[in-house]
Amino acid sequence: MPLINRQLRLKARPEGLVRREDFDLIEQPVPELKDGEVLVCVLYLSMDPTNRVWMRDIPQYLPPVAIGEVMRALGLGRVVQSRSAQYQVGELVQGVTGWQDYLVLHESAKGYVCLPADPGIPLPTLLGACGMSGVTAYYGLTDIAPVQPGETLVVSAAAGSVGSIAGQIGKIMGARVVGIAGGADKCRYLTDELGFDAAVDYKAADFKQQLKAATPDGVHVNFENVGGEVMRAVLSRMVIGGRVALCGLISGYNSSERPSDDFGVIVMKRLSMRGFLVLDYTKTREAVQALGGWIREGKLKAEETVADGLENAPVVLNRLFDGSHRGKLVLRVGADVQGSK
């Protein structure tokens, strides 16, 4: 009797929450393996916010799942048949399995990790703390926005798969860690079971006050998973020069309209964005010397638009916004009796 593979294929792009009817459940026999192929029985599927993004027909870091395609998802399975020397029956395979019972994998496929039959770790943990979720938290706090001992780290969606690990890594690194989660139970979980220094309930009416009270020295690093109003509140608490590891923006993933913030592109394109104010550069001699040198060498053209009259300052300022000037807009105020004008 042939094995039957069930597949969930995307039928329609969900609006808001995902519905069972947005997918077709197809049953078909597992095909005979060819040389170099292995058959993987899927044991666990990783449920990730990014799955929801993949269902949307918007620009993103991977192509959206096409209508009629098996839903893309990370998973963990066991090799049950093998015609490849690289995979032995009984070994575990981690990677994109999709929403189905069985995966036919060619040995040349990229992005799959083969693990021993008994990895010594509970299998669900291989998809969580020791899988993509944990690895994401790890690199976010070691590479993207390293947190220093004594600094305050705020993690949103802190009771979730990535956030719960990120907060604990923050503690291991010596930071003061504040988690944001929904509801008193989760907040207690963060402080009492995971060892966070404080937890803030984003569903509480006094969320912003709670956040302020929990971050008396401001926020040095934000490990952000949520976006929207939660992120805005955290950003308003950040210290000058703070760092944000932008991991996810789950608050907007179910929306079919414009996202609730502008930060999505920073994740999708892995951008680095730095705000700056020239007043932080207190010693500008190097810059002025370079600029003056380039002007003298003819490499840099300096142009000014000069308006006149102190009393006109308010109206002249508006020219910055109507585009009626070029280069630097300056206002001549006094007659210079001693120097050249």
Added chain:
Amino acid sequence: MPLINRQLRLKARPEGLVRREDFDLIEQPVPELKDGEVLVCVLYLSMDPTNRVWMRDIPQYLPPVAIGEVMRALGLGRVVQSRSAQYQVGELVQGVTGWQDYLVLHESAKGYVCLPADPGIPLPTLLGACGMSGVTAYYGLTDIAPVQPGETLVVSAAAGSVGSIAGQIGKIMGARVVGIAGGADKCRYLTDELGFDAAVDYKAADFKQQLKAATPDGVHVNFENVGGEVMRAVLSRMVIGGRVALCGLISGYNSSERPSDDFGVIVMKRLSMRGFLVLDYTKTREAVQALGGWIREGKLKAEETVADGLENAPVVLNRLFDGSHRGKLVLRVGADVQGSK
């Protein structure tokens, strides 16, 4: 006959464009100098977009100008009286002069630069290319988001005081430089007079197509002065891993409502924000080993919420958004006949 000082004092916070009526013009005699004071005759005022921000009663990097206070502004003046050994009559003084004819400065005041009577540079240029505007462009492209030879740099408000210098510095550094400005005249100015490689007119109906055509290899560095729709268009053209020097967001400065984008706080607090995707980390062994070690040492708690049944995948996925799980959400699909579950 005593000298008369005219001052423009903020009377009401402007809505939209600034009006002359938003300021009182006060005339009063210049006071007698005390020991340590100098009298500076203001020659030129720097007209800067940030002046408009200072008029608004919103959180920002300096206190807003108070009602009744002389409008804050950078300027350049000449010492006309001195009771300080540090300033000689005839020397130039650069710093916050405010919107007034005369400034009484105490020698201990911070943030003022004293220049020789004849600095060898036209005075307006001291406020432009060799002043705060040029210095801003310089550090933006050398410190905040350095641009490499051969990379594509896009500068918005490129015909303005900072943008025109930033684009030229980009050329000096060997980048391909694309400027965004309003109108065909300014675009010609950028390419024909300042040596930009291309210019794009944000007022044109086909702005986005122009931008795409001008950046065939994408955008590596964005020196951003504008924000809003212009910035969104540039971000959509950025390469993976691109860098943004966020200098200003002039498109929102006249608004009394919520800004047209979320990026303002990044400038005001000089934040660094980095988006990331774990799939960019192709060798995750270090992370998995560290995570596994912490779990074994009891420093890291791994928790999973396990749901059942492939057919339930669409509905289980929604639990990520309703907060009904803790830690990692996984879906158990197949019975594991060979391993532990």
